[in-house]
Amino acid sequence: MNNPGLFQARWNLGRLAVCNLLPLALLGFWLWPTGQMLCVMFDEWLFHLLNSPLATHPTWLHIWAVASLRPFDAVVGVILLSLLIRGDWVFKASDVRRAFFGFVSILVLMLVIRVLFSKFAAFMGWQHQSPSMVIDGAVHMSEYFPGLERTWELKDRSSQSFPGDHASVLLIWAMFMGLFSRSLGQCVVVWGLALLFMMPRLVAGAHWGQDDYIGGVLLAIWALGWGYYTPYAAKASDLLLRLTAPLFNLLERMPLVSRLSVVRLR
Template identity: 80%
Template sequence: MNNPGLFQARWNLGKLVLCNLLPLALLGFWLWPTGQMYCLMFDEWLFRHLNTPLATNSTWLHIWAVASLRPFDIVVGLIMLGLLIRGDWVFKAVDVRRAFFGFLSILILMVVIRALFSKLVALMNWQHNSPSMVLEGAVHMSDYFPGWEKTWELKDRSSQSFPGDHASVLLIWGLFMGMFSRSVGQFLIVWGLTLLFMMPRLVAGAHWGQDDYIGGVLLAVLALGWGYYTPYAARMSNFLLRLTHPLFKLMTRMPVLSRMSVVRSSSLLR
């Protein structure tokens, strides 16, 4: 279904190599003692500027406390999904179902890469505590909202903060949507939301910056390379389109759902 040319059914070796070299370069820089020193200096500066105002600015505190709750992650996910499957925005209405399944397949691939990379991180002892657990004077939002931490899982610290899982999901969405953006405005909206939704963990101190711009980028770029610049996304999206065709055919008869572009998509199966 949808435009069969949305994903390539062949290998793009040049871009695949690039998507492997960039993560290796980032990892190498991070492991280089001087590079690690620069990362720590920048991350501490960033954390102090984002976290310290929590103690004196009630509005800043409440905004980021709400954004650090687990239910807010669901809201973020719904926004990302809504923009992905919105017909005639980034993707044409007839393409959104294939785009959705292509993104889903790349996301699944990233989960596999994340699992393998986590084993390497544990083996090499690269794991570390988040800045809120390490730096003196860190403001812990859970101290201000102890009930929220218990009931809604307020995320303001982590004993295993590398790599940034939350950031990697946002980054793969940003890379995917940005790659298909049809205007500068769309591109800016996509990346503006990506960076904005990465902020809560950084403000709260649940992640260092390097967990995101090293670990998160590493995972997202690897997944994009092996997912998009190989036949993987094309074949997986074709498979999922065929597998779910009866379900979507049934959904076309349901009120409200039948009006969604992802349901109404009517291109022919290959």
């Protein structure tokens, strides 16, 4: 059976407190006028560094145009999922199914937190337009590839870019995998991929850096705290294991599919 100790059905109040106070500290720094000024200065520098070469380097333009398409998000999802359910990499093969359901439950929790926080941010007037809509001289990839924008939803601008929802998903995945990583190499791969896949929105100008390193980080930490350091993930993964047992019993009899670690418990 999957290891029932992967998630503990008890409260870790100390770490839960940290996971609540740290996002509040980030939010406080962001709302502090001096902190906001520093964020804007850094973000404008970062935006020009990443976005300006699009106008003069066709290879750079084409790479990030592809990476900014909606279908590419599905490719990223497949890569992240593959690493999550790969047996005997971060998780033992016997733990993969429980880890998968634990992550899904924490991801659902984060989506709920994001909806509530976004509504609160809109109410407080914290929302803002993306840098591609407000910075003079911004390179708009949609102007170079209007067909891609119409057909594949090329993402290079947003009227409400805070918090970075795309980044929050990547960050919660990286934080979750990082909790269980057993080597420095695994941590480097996990965080390297997360940061790499956050880049397209920053290069295209769909998000400010602060949408990710403030908004995305605080959502991910809140979700990790309330999901992992409470009984939530343990109870949710237990429930999902029981509910899906008949389905996986069927999948175990199917060729090829039965070889996946998430399907077999051995």
